[in-house]
Amino acid sequence: MSIVENSAVPIVETINVFKDFGGVRAIDDLSLSFQTGELHCLIGPNGAGKSTLFKLLMGTERPTSGTIHLNGEDITKSQPFERARKGLGIKFQNMQVYQELSVFQNFFVPLRRHYKPIEMPEIVDGLLRRIHLAGLEGEVVKNLSHGQQQWLSIGMSIALEPTVLLLDEPAAGMGPDETASTAEIIRSLNAGGMTIIVIEHDMNFIRNLNSCTSVLHLGSLFTQGSYQEIENNEDVRNIYLGKG
């Protein structure tokens, strides 16, 4: 009985969240919930509040009002590093890898809190396999392709095995092959039990993920459903074309 109750608690939940920047309302009474083990896409036109939502979830921005829960616990006032320690991982929109360092050295900062240097090669090896970069630990990051750098950035975010992973545009600027590989990486991470929330613009990529999709518009939840339902929704098409 209790197991059923526990599994019903959303792993991430925003309750009546508002966020104002000066006079601009970026998030407008947003109540969203994500279930454990879910793969969930967030889409919406520019300015819909997707990235702001991620910042609120991670704690780099504070909501003007409303609460945010992680695993049933109120984390609205927690600092970003506390949220990270509670199992929240994020890859922000920009790449955030250290260009001058080697792939292995890039993992040093995320891994250092939990592992001794002598344990790191094995851990890094395992991580690199999961992000399609096996064997590249010695490479200097600036010599990697754009897509590989994105994967490395995802790899750094999963180094601490977060229970929830937020990915802001993981396939930005990639070609079709790299986009497909990225979708594969995300699906396999999700298959391993990680809850993953993805912001993306590339519709092919979202089709590829084929997951539950929420559409944000003007800071609120516009609609929610499977990818097919969203794709066939006339209203969603209209807001992208500015008719909403």
Add this chain to the structure above:
Amino acid sequence: MKEQRGMALRLFGLLNGPQTMGRGYFFWIGFLIIITVAYVAPTHLGIKPYKVNEFLVSGFLAASLSLLWGYCGILSLGQAAFFGIGGYTFGILGINMWDDNGNTHIALLSGVALPTLFAAFIGSIMFFARLKGVYIAILMLVLSLLFETFMLQTADPEVYSIGKALLGGSNGLRPASDIPNLSFGWGEAVAEFNGRRIGFYYFVLTLLIVVYLSLRILLNSSFGYLLVAVREDPDRTETFGYDVRLIQLGVFCIAAALAGLAGSLDTARINRVDPELVFGVSANIMVVIWVSVGGRKDLTAAILGAISLEWLFLWLTTTGSPEYATIVMGAILVFVMLIAPEGIFIFVGQWLGKLFSSKVGRQSEDQDTNV
């Protein structure tokens, strides 16, 4: 024997890493040559200690700002505030305790500890309020100028005295003749280092080398990685579970300790602390210029920048007119910002690195073809 060799190699390994320039044997051979030249310079090359002692003291201050700004990305335009606090602390305690102790142990320790404590206080407020960038830079400059303004109006000996020491307003701490030289030892056995003599030169040179090597170890440790991670992207570092505020506070305190050490040494060197010289705008800006011109993102470059610019400045002021010297310093800063924005010594270091690595690369290729 084997164990000792292993330890030496491990220690050598700790000194090197991606956070500091110069890893190979070429660098360390060059380092040893420079050190040797520095040690024999006063006796064999006719370098006058009373002139160069000042440059060595600047080295500590440059290391302080390089650590804070170059490595952790926190620009402070008021790093001289800690230099001044250290200087005054050393002077005040030195004047009061010399007769009883006959050494400057407590004065020197306090000259380092007090700025560190003050940094811990002010840093907690700044970093826990998540203050960033230009706000910290300006706040620190204002703080330094507040100290200057306060100290300038402390001429009244009735009000502004601490024990035997009179703060002395714009004349600086008095009685200046009672500000002791750097002295170590107990009772009769005391080693005293006069700031105009060769002994002080050897002492400060050795201390600078020890501090330099220790900082290299620190910077190439995991703490050093964290500093650079915070500089490159504090938000990202925080999402890895690190409390960035504590890292910033930590480096701020270490930098303050170094600046305090520099201030204490400087007071001991000239037996004088003058509010305008330690807290004023130019004191603060000069540190930024040394470190920018030398190369803020590398410890070696920043220290070399301070020493060489101070040398150049002295040469210009003694051969030309002082106004002319300041203009030349400004021109150098502008020139370097345009030509080598990372700093002259980083530019040279990278060039030398490429030169040697391509030579080594070619040699190993030759060997490959021979095989």
